[in-house]
Amino acid sequence: MTERLNNWLGRKNDGVTAMMGVEAWVAKALDKRLLSLVKTRVSQINGCAFCLHMHSAEARKAGETDARLLLLDAWHESALYSDRERAALAWAEALTRIADTHAPDATWEEARRFFSEDELIALSIAIGMINAWNRLAIGFRAQHPADRPAAVVA
Numbered sequence: 001m002t003e004r005l006n007n008w009l010g011r012k013n014d015g016v017t018a019m020m021g022v023e024a025w026v027a028k029a030l031d032k033r034l035l036s037l038v039k040t041r042v043s044q045i046n047g048c049a050f051c052l053h054m055h056s057a058e059a060r061k062a063g064e065t066d067a068r069l070l071l072l073d074a075w076h077e078s079a080l081y082s083d084r085e086r087a088a089l090a091w092a093e094a095l096t097r098i099a100d101t102h103a104p105d106a107t108w109e110e111a112r113r114f115f116s117e118d119e120l121i122a123l124s125i126a127i128g129m130i131n132a133w134n135r136l137a138i139g140f141r142a143q144h145p146a147d148r149p150a151a152v153v154a
Contacts, residue, residue, distance in 0.1 A: 001141050002141060004139070019129065019133070025122075029119070030119065030123060033063060038088055038092045038123070040052060040056050040069065042130045042134065043134055044072065045093065046134040048133075048134040048138050050138075050143065051130070052144075068081070075089050083113075086110075087115070088111065088123060090110060095127045095128070111123070
């Protein structure tokens, strides 16, 4: 896979800067571990290796365990996640697959049990943002660090 646009994150671009501003706001509004789980799960659904690498590393830095990250794709079947995390993950899946799910009322009501209205706004914006980042990274063919060619030693 060949990268389509090099260093797109590092460019002076008002759009990327604005997105990073939203990310900074979201980071203050939600728990880091929960946010990293949501970002990792959405990136799994979308198949974004670049974002999976980034957000699983963030999750570990925030104290997440390898076991929970490895089982994240099967969170429905695992007892490792709290009810609050399950509600967030279900809402993340519903919004990520919006064309199929249409954000079901039952999923919304479950999220409302565990999150305030302001938290639901922040969570929903966070889900929208990671979906946007996934689309940029996949569209530009951002390379996962392991996919980058090793530097040639002279």
